Amino acid sequence: MPQELALAISECEHDRLFILTDDTTERLCRPVVSRYLCLKGAQVITIAAGDAHKDLDALSAVWMALQQGGATRHSCLINLGGGMVTDLGGLAASTFKRGIDFINIPTTLLAMVDASVGGKTGINFNGLKNEIGVFREAACVIINTQFLKTLDDENLRSGYAEMLKHGLISSREMLSALLRFPIEGAMEGDALRELQQMVAESVAVKQRIVLQDPHEHGLRKALNLGHTVGHAIESLALRRGRPLLHGYAVAHGLVAELYLSHACCGFPQTLLSQTAAFVRRVYGQVPITCDDYPELLDLMTHDKKNTAGAINFTLLADAGQLCLNRTASLELIAEALDFCREGG
Ligand SMILES: NC(=O)c1ccc[n+]([C@@H]2O[C@H](COP(=O)([O-])OP(=O)(O)OC[C@H]3O[C@@H](n4cnc5c(N)ncnc54)[C@H](O)[C@@H]3O)[C@@H](O)[C@H]2O)c1
Numbered sequence: 001m002p003q004e005l006a007l008a009i010s011e012c013e014h015d016r017l018f019i020l021t022d023d024t025t026e027r028l029c030r031p032v033v034s035r036y037l038c039l040k041g042a043q044v045i046t047i048a049a050g051d052a053h054k055d056l057d058a059l060s061a062v063w064m065a066l067q068q069g070g071a072t073r074h075s076c077l078i079n080l081g082g083g084m085v086t087d088l089g090g091l092a093a094s095t096f097k098r099g100i101d102f103i104n105i106p107t108t109l110l111a112m113v114d115a116s117v118g119g120k121t122g123i124n125f126n127g128l129k130n131e132i133g134v135f136r137e138a139a140c141v142i143i144n145t146q147f148l149k150t151l152d153d154e155n156l157r158s159g160y161a162e163m164l165k166h167g168l169i170s171s172r173e174m175l176s177a178l179l180r181f182p183i184e185g186a187m188e189g190d191a192l193r194e195l196q197q198m199v200a201e202s203v204a205v206k207q208r209i210v211l212q213d214p215h216e217h218g219l220r221k222a223l224n225l226g227h228t229v230g231h232a233i234e235s236l237a238l239r240r241g242r243p244l245l246h247g248y249a250v251a252h253g254l255v256a257e258l259y260l261s262h263a264c265c266g267f268p269q270t271l272l273s274q275t276a277a278f279v280r281r282v283y284g285q286v287p288i289t290c291d292d293y294p295e296l297l298d299l300m301t302h303d304k305k306n307t308a309g310a311i312n313f314t315l316l317a318d319a320g321q322l323c324l325n326r327t328a329s330l331e332l333i334a335e336a337l338d339f340c341r342e343g344g
């Protein structure tokens with residue numbers, strides 16, 4: 001990684017270098033990079049960890065630190081952290097003096113395979129997630145799974161759900177490798193090397209889609225697989241005061257949307273059962289009852305990605321075969337939620 005990072009930094013011609021961390025990545029991840037010569041003299045900016053701090057106050061604190069640290073239009077910001085840091089740091093860099101270069105070094109699995117690539121930056125605002133932001137690609141994204149050694153199991157599994165999604169929209173081979181992988185022992189020897197390889201493949205799936213449709217007019221909607229139902233489950237859990245990590249909600253959302261895919265597009269029963277069994281084993285029971293259905297359906301109808309009251313889904317005819325912009329009846333969605341709860 002030092003050579004890769006040195007190259008990335010040298011390619012972003014810069015006068016001053018800044019590193020953004022949150023207080024956890026400052027403690028656990030910065031020591032890994034602090035001995036790199038290419039980072040000598042870099043000024044460190046640290047914000048509080050957690051999505052609650054992906055806000056205007058923290059953004060303003062980063063702008064302030066850049067200004068007081070003498071940043072110019074030719075400075076470079078390195079975002080070292082999870083999706084919270086890469087999203088907020090990306091926005092800070094994209095707006096400071098109309099935009100300075102930034103490099104992402106994602107340190108969570110979710111940020112490696114999802115948040116740090118694809119050019120979406122942003123903060124939460126006035127109670128809404130990612131309400132303010134811009135599209136701007138990092139000058140470079142440096143991915144090293146060594147950082148995952150300190151990541152807790154829940155966050156690891158959360159990121160893995162986005163990898164499952166990428167497997168589903170990519171190919172049967174990729175999906176079966178993901179379903180076979182021993183996620184419980186992911187940080188040991190051969191498994192860690194295999195994970196590094198699977199992460200690279202996962203990033204490539206996202207990059208391929210984003211390159212074809214950077215601003216989400218069509219194909220990029222494929223990346224919403226599992227998210228229509230997933231976001232509803234995530235919001236409901238938050239309302240009930242029992243927040244769920246994003247990837248857990250997405251994992252259950254994937255099962256529900258694969259059920260819809262089976263019903264509407266002929267997605268194979270075997271892949272549906274295998275994925276549902278994996279999700280049940282790794283992510284546990286979906287934390288909803290049938291009394292929650294009206295609220296979940298309401299949340300799906302009002303999801304910001306939906307228009308005119310119809311609930312839109314990205315579905316699949318098979319792993320790697322997309323059916324974009326599908327809708328389903330409320331009855332069928334309720335059946336899909338039943339399937340999620342009962343495991344088929
Ligand atoms: N831009 C996009 O396309 C995109 C896509 C998906 C998600 N996101 C955003 O990403 C964010 C979620 O990302 P996340 O799950 O990485 O959350 P996060 O950045 O909040 O990280 C989760 C926790 O793990 C800690 N952490 C980070 N690296 C660690 C490490 N190596 N060891 C131990 N602890 C570590 C963090 O300090 C934090 O407490 C959300 O804000 C979401 O909106 C953005």
Ligand SMILES: [Zn+2]
Nearest residue numbers: 162227246250
């Ligand atoms: Zn997601």
